[in-house]
Amino acid sequence: MPEPKVSNPIITLTTDFGLQDPYVAEMKAVILCISPTATIVDITHEIPKFNIRMGAYVLASACIFFPKQTIHVAVVDPGVGTKRRSLLIQTQRSFYVGPDNGVLALAAKSQRMQHIYEISNRKLMLPEVSDTSHGRDVFAPTAAYLANGILPEEFGPSIQDIVTPDFAKIMRRKDRIVGEVVHIDSFGNIITNLGLKDLSMIGVENAVDVKFGNKRLKLKLCKAYGEVEKHKPLALIGSHNFLEISLNQGNAARSFNIKSGDKVTVSLS
Amino acid sequence: MPEPKVSNPIITLTTDFGLQDPYVAEMKAVILCISPTATIVDITHEIPKFNIRMGAYVLASACIFFPKQTIHVAVVDPGVGTKRRSLLIQTQRSFYVGPDNGVLALAAKSQRMQHIYEISNRKLMLPEVSDTSHGRDVFAPTAAYLANGILPEEFGPSIQDIVTPDFAKIMRRKDRIVGEVVHIDSFGNIITNLGLKDLSMIGVENAVDVKFGNKRLKLKLCKAYGEVEKHKPLALIGSHNFLEISLNQGNAARSFNIKSGDKVTVSLS
Amino acid sequence: MPEPKVSNPIITLTTDFGLQDPYVAEMKAVILCISPTATIVDITHEIPKFNIRMGAYVLASACIFFPKQTIHVAVVDPGVGTKRRSLLIQTQRSFYVGPDNGVLALAAKSQRMQHIYEISNRKLMLPEVSDTSHGRDVFAPTAAYLANGILPEEFGPSIQDIVTPDFAKIMRRKDRIVGEVVHIDSFGNIITNLGLKDLSMIGVENAVDVKFGNKRLKLKLCKAYGEVEKHKPLALIGSHNFLEISLNQGNAARSFNIKSGDKVTVSLS
Numbered sequence: 003m004p005e006p007k008v009s010n011p012i013i014t015l016t017t018d019f020g021l022q023d024p025y026v027a028e029m030k031a032v033i034l035c036i037s038p039t040a041t042i043v044d045i046t047h048e049i050p051k052f053n054i055r056m057g058a059y060v061l062a063s064a065c066i067f068f069p070k071q072t073i074h075v076a077v078v079d080p081g082v083g084t085k086r087r088s089l090l091i092q093t094q095r096s097f098y099v100g101p102d103n104g105v106l107a108l109a110a111k112s113q114r115m116q117h118i119y120e121i122s123n124r125k126l127m128l129p130e131v132s133d134t135s136h137g138r139d140v141f142a143p144t145a146a147y148l149a150n151g152i153l154p155e156e157f158g159p160s161i162q163d164i165v166t167p168d169f170a171k172i173m174r175r176k177d178r179i180v181g182e183v184v185h186i187d188s189f190g191n192i193i194t195n196l197g198l199k200d201l202s203m204i205g206v207e208n209a210v211d212v213k214f215g216n217k218r219l220k221l222k223l224c225k226a227y228g229e230v231e232k233h234k235p236l237a238l239i240g241s242h243n244f245l246e247i248s249l250n251q252g253n254a255a256r257s258f259n260i261k262s263g264d265k266v267t268v269s270l271s
Numbered sequence: 272m273p274e275p276k277v278s279n280p281i282i283t284l285t286t287d288f289g290l291q292d293p294y295v296a297e298m299k300a301v302i303l304c305i306s307p308t309a310t311i312v313d314i315t316h317e318i319p320k321f322n323i324r325m326g327a328y329v330l331a332s333a334c335i336f337f338p339k340q341t342i343h344v345a346v347v348d349p350g351v352g353t354k355r356r357s358l359l360i361q362t363q364r365s366f367y368v369g370p371d372n373g374v375l376a377l378a379a380k381s382q383r384m385q386h387i388y389e390i391s392n393r394k395l396m397l398p399e400v401s402d403t404s405h406g407r408d409v410f411a412p413t414a415a416y417l418a419n420g421i422l423p424e425e426f427g428p429s430i431q432d433i434v435t436p437d438f439a440k441i442m443r444r445k446d447r448i449v450g451e452v453v454h455i456d457s458f459g460n461i462i463t464n465l466g467l468k469d470l471s472m473i474g475v476e477n478a479v480d481v482k483f484g485n486k487r488l489k490l491k492l493c494k495a496y497g498e499v500e501k502h503k504p505l506a507l508i509g510s511h512n513f514l515e516i517s518l519n520q521g522n523a524a525r526s527f528n529i530k531s532g533d534k535v536t537v538s539l540s
Numbered sequence: 541m542p543e544p545k546v547s548n549p550i551i552t553l554t555t556d557f558g559l560q561d562p563y564v565a566e567m568k569a570v571i572l573c574i575s576p577t578a579t580i581v582d583i584t585h586e587i588p589k590f591n592i593r594m595g596a597y598v599l600a601s602a603c604i605f606f607p608k609q610t611i612h613v614a615v616v617d618p619g620v621g622t623k624r625r626s627l628l629i630q631t632q633r634s635f636y637v638g639p640d641n642g643v644l645a646l647a648a649k650s651q652r653m654q655h656i657y658e659i660s661n662r663k664l665m666l667p668e669v670s671d672t673s674h675g676r677d678v679f680a681p682t683a684a685y686l687a688n689g690i691l692p693e694e695f696g697p698s699i700q701d702i703v704t705p706d707f708a709k710i711m712r713r714k715d716r717i718v719g720e721v722v723h724i725d726s727f728g729n730i731i732t733n734l735g736l737k738d739l740s741m742i743g744v745e746n747a748v749d750v751k752f753g754n755k756r757l758k759l760k761l762c763k764a765y766g767e768v769e770k771h772k773p774l775a776l777i778g779s780h781n782f783l784e785i786s787l788n789q790g791n792a793a794r795s796f797n798i799k800s801g802d803k804v805t806v807s808l809s
Contacts, residue, residue: 083763227351317558341569495622
């Protein structure tokens with residue numbers, strides 16, 4: 003197997019730690035002790051506490067823009083210190099490091115997974131591993147040693163499967179598709195798990211009929227927010243190729259009272 | 272024309288994207304794909320959504336402290352995807368990249384503008400440009416290619432004018448000046464667009480008379496917050512040379528119920 | 541004295557400036573002007589305004605994970621512009637730069653303090669020092685020049701003592717210890733100033749009796765949150781070796797209505 007040595011290694015961090023506590027800085031400190039020239043990029047630390055769905059979505063959105071061989075660490079980890087496994091996943095494009103609870107699944111599956119390892123080699127963790135801080139004591143060292151050129155198989159045994167979240171499922175019928183809201187962004191855009199391909203399968207072209215619970219919206223399928231008047235609703239295929247419902251310069255999620263996890267049904271208009 | 276190649280290029284980012292979504296990380300990812308050794312510095316991503324005034328003020332405040340040749344990207348862009356132009360401005364000191372809606376204007380005009388280009392060369396953008404994400408697809412690549420030494424004139428045609436915001440205007444009379452509040456900082460300091468020079472013109476020395484609406488304050492002009500008692504108001508020329516109204520260890524904006532955009536009239540005390 | 545030149549110098553920043561204003565970016569700009577290859581790491585900028593206790597705690601928690609010779613800057617500075625001194629402290633492990641009000645004290649005292657200097661050499665500050673912005677005009681240049689190899693004694697005269705905060709004090713009795721809450725983290729974990737050694741002195745083993753005001757909790761001393769049922773309380777020695785009171789996947793501080801600074805009494809269960 004070729005050496006996965008990365009020149010200019012980039013390590014990204016996605017957590018629910020927030021920015022007020024010392025926890026994010028501690029992860030960076032550990033990384034810089036092991037791999038002083040690593041470039042660390044924050045994806046976000048503002049995932050709502052324990053919200054694996056949103057962590058998975060944000061990571062899957064951002065990861066495709068990073069250079070090949072980037073090492074992505076995600077820590078949204080309500081089960082820290084229990085028997086949930088620690089993963090190192092190698093895809094065609096990147097590495098993913100984090101708990102085996104679904105937070106890595108959307109990103110890793112969107113690329114081709116090549117190898118999955120269960121992180122268990124204590125020599126590649128901090129000397130003392132706290133059962134409350136695997137971000138700092140396990141995942142940060144894993145990313146840093148990987149950046150230094152340690153081979154993935156050194157971290158632990160190869161495994162075959164990972165926990166797969168059910169929030170990625172889509173129900174396809176001839177005339178409609180049912181998915182869910184995976185993210186409300188800070189502009190209030192409602193982002194679904196329904197992709198361009200899904201919409202094409204039912205023949206969507208210029209407009210869609212969108213149902214949330216018993217709310218029903220007929221929406222123009224736009225390319226830019228400015229195609230409708232200020233504060234009017236629209237649908238668009240967002241920059242990550244997922245269907246989004248937005249208000250031009252307004253907050254769609256608040257207007258329609260939608261939250262992450264809500265079901266969404268799309269049919270022809 | 273000399274090559275504007277920058278060694279150790281610094282790229283700064285000022286946006287209203289917030290820190291919870293993947294958007295900021297996507298811009299950084301695009302920059303690092305094109306210019307792996309760029310140093311990226313966040314100015315802020317917490318500009319209130321679509322608040323061009325505040326984006327312009329924060330950028331203009333911070334930019335003067337950065338090294339020469341720094342490339343500043345600002346994305347507060349309610350008109351993304353409409354016909355508003357995309358700008359690359361070269362000043363004596365720095366480069367400014369962003370939409371033509373005023374967000375770059377305070378910073379660029381405070382230095383000497385030398386050249387203005389309308390960004391339009393599709394070869395220097397991402398291969399697919401989404402009409403909702405020019406930060407990532409247009410402005411980030413522009414900054415990164417510029418950091419790599421691509422000449423400014425490669426990005427598009429030279430133009431002569433930029434949109435100028437009216438929030439920078441000041442009315443000067445013999446005995447008083449009328450400006451406005453450009454920013455409320457997180458300490459509650461009220462920052463105006465009235466500079467030291469403006470105050471000198473009406474002869475201000477040790478004290479000022481400040482009017483917001485029909486509130487009127489007689490304030491000592493101080494150099495440090497500690498010159499008045501705790502929770503007492505004061506005026507000072509802040510670290511950016513603008514008149515600020517503060518409470519020592521208190522929140523002036525909340526106490527006096529002032530918000531960004533409010534008019535302020537200053538006369539001799 | 542040996543040259544304290546640091547290759548790959550790391551400079552950390554801990555402030556109460558928040559992330560919305562230009563102030564943090566200005567500090568980074570000043571650092572990069574003086575020391576272009578410095579690696580800057582944010583510990584946090586979300587310390588509540590003027591909360592020296594929390595700044596001191598967060599810095600003391602994070603600093604132990606950084607490489608030797610790291611330069612830590614902390615600016616929580618209600619007395620900026622008054623006569624409070626500016627400090628540069630050299631410990632066995634690191635450097636600490638900030639105001640003499642206690643914000644550096646926990647961190648510096650937890651390592652061995654070797655030298656304390658009062659920063660006063662105007663040549664190693666910005667040419668103009670604003671009395672409201674020592675973070676940018678004094679402490680950022682100090683850190684950057686130090687990263688460049690300027691000797692600590694160049695910054696000002698050696699002094700003997702620093703202001704010591706009283707929030708670090710613990711009362712020890714045979715059967716109980718009284719300390720206080722030093723931090724509520726964003727998960728709602730209640731972090732005290734009582735260390736493992738303190739608990740051992742009164743013979744704590746598997747359980748503790750914790751009193752806040754007249755609330756009294758009998759708690760299992762756990763190693764991981766998952767050792768108790770969801771939303772049940774537990775005690776643990778956190779990853780910084782201090783006693784923490786938590787709820788498994790819940791917010792302990794909100795449930796028990798505890799805030800930073802509250803007294804806590806621990807006895808055998």
